[in-house]
Amino acid sequence: MKTTAIARIGAHPLDEYLRTDRLPHIWCPGCGLGMILGTVLRAIDKSRLDIDRTTIVSGIGCTGRAAGYVKLDSFHVTHGRALPFATGLKLANPNLKVVVFSGDGDLAAIGGNHLIHAARRNIDMTVICVNNFIYGMTGGQLGPTTPEMGRTTTSRKGNTEKPFNIPYLVGAAGATYVARWTTAHVRQMERTFIEALQKKGFSLVEVISPCPTYYGRMNEQATGLDQMRYYRYNSVVKHFANLADVDISLDGQIIVGKFIDIDRPYLPAPKGENGK
Amino acid sequence: MTTRAKQSQIHVIDERCKGCSFCVEFCPQHILYQTNETNAKGYQVVRVSEPDKCTGCGMCSRVCPEFAIYVETPDGKQ
Ligand SMILES: Cc1ncc(C[n+]2csc(CCOP(=O)(O)OP(=O)(O)O)c2C)c(N)n1
Ligand code: SF4
Ligand code: SF4
Numbered sequence: 001m002k003t004t005a006i007a008r009i010g011a012h013p014l015d016e017y018l019r020t021d022r023l024p025h026i027w028c029p030g031c032g033l034g035m036i037l038g039t040v041l042r043a044i045d046k047s048r049l050d051i052d053r054t055t056i057v058s059g060i061g062c063t064g065r066a067a068g069y070v071k072l073d074s075f076h077v078t079h080g081r082a083l084p085f086a087t088g089l090k091l092a093n094p095n096l097k098v099v100v101f102s103g104d105g106d107l108a109a110i111g112g113n114h115l116i117h118a119a120r121r122n123i124d125m126t127v128i129c130v131n132n133f134i135y136g137m138t139g140g141q142l143g144p145t146t147p148e149m150g151r152t153t154t155s156r157k158g159n160t161e162k163p164f165n166i167p168y169l170v171g172a173a174g175a176t177y178v179a180r181w182t183t184a185h186v187r188q189m190e191r192t193f194i195e196a197l198q199k200k201g202f203s204l205v206e207v208i209s210p211c212p213t214y215y216g217r218m219n220e221q222a223t224g225l226d227q228m229r230y231y232r233y234n235s236v237v238k239h240f241a242n243l244a245d246v247d248i249s250l251d252g253q254i255i256v257g258k259f260i261d262i263d264r265p266y267l268p269a270p271k272g273e274n275g276k
Numbered sequence: 277m278t279t280r281a282k283q284s285q286i287h288v289i290d291e292r293c294k295g296c297s298f299c300v301e302f303c304p305q306h307i308l309y310q311t312n313e314t315n316a317k318g319y320q321v322v323r324v325s326e327p328d329k330c331t332g333c334g335m336c337s338r339v340c341p342e343f344a345i346y347v348e349t350p351d352g353k354q
């Protein structure tokens with residue numbers, strides 16, 4: 001084995017899409033966020049999207065920090081408002097490819113109403129919803145996706161509230177493309193992101209991701225690696241599963257796959273429609 | 277650190293690695309390992325044990341949350 005000095009910064013294949021001066025990023029060791037962001041960038045690269053017309057919108061949270069690391073036009077907007085901001089962006093400039101990259105708290109708690117309406121109106125955008133079952137940035141409080149009996153800093157004895165099943169929720173609201181993977185399915189995630197980016201209409205991919213610092217540590221998966229192993233050995237691929245059955249429990253199976261892929265009229269309407 | 281092998285070169289950008297071991301766990305050839313060597317921030321960086329077994333599949337690069345490891349093969353970088 002021959003080794004040479006130091007691998008150069010700027011030489012990583014994704015560096016052209018990253019603000020490398022801001023790396024290493026702030027995410028904790030074992031957090032899944034960097035991997036999901038990398039997978040989005042690979043998908044953008046493989047889809048040969050015009051990067052001058054590709055934008056990333058994030059809300060607030062650890063996940064929301066993604067907007068600050070990409071070398072694309074990116075927007076880090078107020079908490080919960082990633083979707084209305086992205087809707088405005090897309091309606092005002094239909095030529096843009098709009099990608100929303102935000103957390104379960106941002107999209108499904110404070111932004112929950114925007115989520116169902118963006119899906120209902122079928123706004124042409126791709127939403128990556130990173131679900132770590134918790135509010136990471138603010139110290140690990142329970143959120144609307146925390147599984148029943150999941151322990152968080154504000155549910156020390158276990159959560160008693162029923163969590164949202166995000167694919168079921170957005171599917172019922174009218175989303176035309178819905179899928180779920182975990183960070184242990186990085187290749188499938190990449191293929192799904194490529195498909196979702198091509199989809200005309202509202203596409204949402206939920207990615208289950210480790211937050212060892214809060215969720216993992218409080219629920220007997222102390223490291224990111226423990227959480228990755230859990231996903232690897234407890235996920236079941238069921239494409240087009242009955243969405244009522246894909247809810248996530250504290251220590252049960254995680255159903256992953258592509259759940260919805262349909263077509264219906266979307267906004268902004270393509271040129272030539274609606275009399276334009 | 278760059279490790280040269282028969283069919284590929286494996287690069288670890290030490291200052292980015294946070295020692296999460298995802299690459300170690302997911303390398304299909306099981307040729308990556310965590311060392312006791314630390315970077316400036318005190319994270320234990322990874323190295324390659326049997327570089328010639330590397331297939332250049334790019335899994336290490338895909339699972340790395342830190343953009344810290346990648347491979348170069350005659351077909352390009354992954
Ligand atoms: C209007 C408003 N309310 C509350 C907050 C506090 N806050 C910041 S991030 C966050 C939750 C983020 O959770 P999530 O979207 O799941 O992201 P994560 O940090 O887990 O990646 C909250 C409640 C805020 N910044 N603004
Ligand atoms: S607190 Fe959790 S979600 Fe936030 S960076 Fe750390 S591990 Fe990731
Ligand atoms: S390219 Fe594949 S075989 Fe080579 S070190 Fe990375 S994961 Fe292992």
Ligand code: SF4
Pocket residue numbers: 288292293294295296297298299300321322339340341342343344345
């Ligand atoms: S996956 Fe990346 S950050 Fe984690 S140990 Fe490997 S090289 Fe380091």
